[in-house]
Amino acid sequence: MTAEISQETNPRRPLNRERILAAAVAVADDGGLDALTMRGLAEALDVEAMSLYYHVANKEALLDGVAEVVVEEILDEIADLPGATGADDWKEAMRSRILSARQVMLRHKWAPWVLESRTTMNGAVLRYYHGFLEIFRAGGMSYDLAHHAMHALGSRALGFSQELFDPSPGSDDEAVSEELFAQMATEIPLFLEFMEAVAHDDPEDQTLGWCDDKSEFEFALDLMLDGLDRLRIAG
Amino acid sequence: MTAEISQETNPRRPLNRERILAAAVAVADDGGLDALTMRGLAEALDVEAMSLYYHVANKEALLDGVAEVVVEEILDEIADLPGATGADDWKEAMRSRILSARQVMLRHKWAPWVLESRTTMNGAVLRYYHGFLEIFRAGGMSYDLAHHAMHALGSRALGFSQELFDPSPGSDDEAVSEELFAQMATEIPLFLEFMEAVAHDDPEDQTLGWCDDKSEFEFALDLMLDGLDRLRIAG
DNA sequence: GAGCGTACTTGTACAATGTAAGGCTGTCAA
C-alpha cells in the first residue's frame, strides 16, 4: 500500500537501464560529455552513484548503451523515408538518411565522441547499416563496392565528420590564433589571399561563419555519393 | 665539478619542453594514450610529476605540444616530395603527401585521438595545410574550391580516417559480436550474403583481415581526389 | 668566498573520478 502511494507521489520511480540511458543522454545534452559522470548521472536520477552499477556493468557499458540510444534515435528519424527503388534514386535515399542522421548529431553534439570511441557495433547500428546495404543493392552495386562505400563514408554515414581544430562553441578563440597567424605571415603567404577570397565569397551570410558546417558536410557527402555512383555505373 | 660529472654520468639531463614532448610521444607509443599520465610521463623522465608543470602549463598544453610534434614528423616525412607543377600532377602531389601522413599515423596509432581533440591549429598544421593550398593553386583550383576540398578531406588530410567500431588491436572481440549477429539474423539478411561475398573476394590475403585498412583508405582518398579534380575542371 | 636572486625541481595535499566490497531493506515464496 505504502508502496503504491510512493509509486505515485514519489518521483523516485524504480531505476532501470532505459531510464539510466535516457538520463545519461539528457545530462550530456546539457553539460557536455564531461558532465556525464557516474555521480552526476546518479544525482540527475536522484539516486546514489553505486546504484547505477546494478543496471549497467560500468561506464564503458553505459556509453555503449548511450551510443545505441542515439542510433535508435536516428532509426526513428528515418523510419518514414522512402527506400531506394533502383539506380535512379539510390543516391537520394542515402542522402536523405545521412542528413537525417546529421540532424540527430546536431541535437547531441557530444555523440560523435561517444560513437567514435565504441569498439563494437550494437543492434541499432547493424540495422542502420543494413538499410544502407539495401539501398546499395537496390542501386545495383556489388557487395564489394558497397563494402568500399561503407568504409569511404565512414563516420559521415552516421551523420558527422569530426571537424579538426574546431573551437568549442562558446569559447571565443579561433581555430588559429591571430598571433600565430601574424607571426607566420611570411611562411604562409597563400593563407592571406585565401582567407580574404573565401571570406568575401559570401559576405552577407556571416551568421554561419565562413565555414558553413551544413554546406561543407553536404559538399563532401555529394562528392562521395557522386564518385560512388560513377564507380557503380562503371561496374 | 660534481655537477659536471653528474651531467655526464647521470642520465638526468635538464628537463625542457622538447624532451618532455618527445618522451610523451614515446610513452603513448608503447602504452597507448591511457598510459600518458603526468605521473607516468614524469617517471619515464626520471622526474617528479610536478616538475613537468614548469615547462608545460597543464595536460591540455602537453597534448597541444604532442600534436605539434606529430605534425612536424609529417612535415619531415614529406619534406623531399616534389610539389605540384600544374593540373597534371596536383592529385599525385596531394596523394603522396597524405599517404606519407598516414605512415606517421601508423607509427602513432593514438595520434588521431589527440589531433581530433585539439581545438586550435599549431604552426606545424598551418605549414602543412599551406602546402596543400600551394598544390590546389598549382592545380588551378579557386580558393573557394580549395576551401571545400580541405573540409571534405577533413582528417584524411592528416592521414587518418577514424574507423568506426574498430576493435582495439590485441583484443579478440569482433566489431560485431557473433551472438548479436546470429540473434538478428532475420532482421539483417543482406549482411549474411554481404559477409560471404566480401570475404570470398580476396581469400589468400587474410592477414590484413577482410577490411584492409590501407586499400580502404586509398579508395576513399582517390574517390575524393577524383571528385575534386572533376569539379576543378568543371570550374 | 659570502650573499643573493633566478631558474628549476620537489613534497605534500586535495578534489574529482570510477568502482570494489559488503550492508541494508523491502517483497515474495515456501
Added chain:
DNA sequence: TTGACAGCCTTACATTGTACAAGTACGCTC
C-alpha cells in the same frame, strides 16, 4: 515466520590532474 533475492546504499580506495609552498642549485655581484 523465515529465508532468499532484487534493488539500492554506505564506505572506502586507487588513480588522475594540479594548487601551493618549500626546497635546491647555479651564476652574479660585492
